[in-house]
Amino acid sequence: MLIGLIADSHDHVRHIQKAVKIFKERNVELVLHAGDFCSPFTIPPFEGLTLKGVFGNNDGDHYLILQKFSEIGATHLGSFGEVTADQKTIALYHGTDMPITEALEQAGKYDVVVSGHTHEKKVEFVGNTLAVNPGTAHGFDGESSIALLDTDTMDVAFIELN
Template identity: 45%
Template sequence: MARRLLGLISDTHDNLKAVDQALKIFKDYNVKLILHAGDWVAPFTLKRLAQAGIKIIGVFGNNDGEKRLLLEFAKKFNVDLNTEIATININDKNIALIHGTSSIIVEALARSNMFDVVVYGHTHKKELRRIGKTLLINPGEACGYLSGEATVAILDVETIDVKFLTLNV
């Protein structure tokens, strides 16, 4: 069976150069699903990601002000956009996707033992750590605006291996 790789991205903040580089990486890795942990910001960012032809599941972030239009674009471009949290089951792995504005909620999801993986964003810092059986992954900020490091991640759903990749923005 082919490996099931997911592309993890967060905090794009309208940086289309970063989005384009992330999409190239995801295509190079033959990613079949992108998880976006919020802070798309404008609907044109969602549109750009969706036009790549890779299935996308995402959530809103705290900087996504134009929620109504984001939802309209999501419907138009067949993006599964959720307001607070998305739960996904792939290869018998339960994954939670949340923006992560509250670190208490992120950690509570991990401690609940309901999920094998919790993917979140918001902090603009890449992170990989375990709480109990749950792996917490923050792919970092794709935009590179706050930390100066633009990153995305690839998750192998079968092995739960994670690889961080740097974007040149």
């Protein structure tokens, strides 16, 4: 199964649209967003994808973000989510509190931990747990990236958006 990973899009609609196009072209079956959409207007571009997401520390109007998720048939998991996909258990957390992120990675409970917040790409095994940060979709005058996770091989490929 191919899963699209995105985080820290921070209102950058053009990069979100690029990411969505890539996810659709690659036939991803699920998209996980690790938070910091920021504004509700960034949710509709994901329509047509199976999207699950969590809040980040910069997400503004939680009520309207939840409403936009509902309007496109997406699932919002609150501040933390557990997702099962292709018999893999995935933790989805923005990463605001680094000790929590590290505890999730070290717990041995999850096959994959997806986080964001640092805006830095990361892929490493912590014991048997694959820890992934797709980087920032926004870019902030630097590299803008998303990632693809193949649950069959547990390989992660980063894709630049700028």
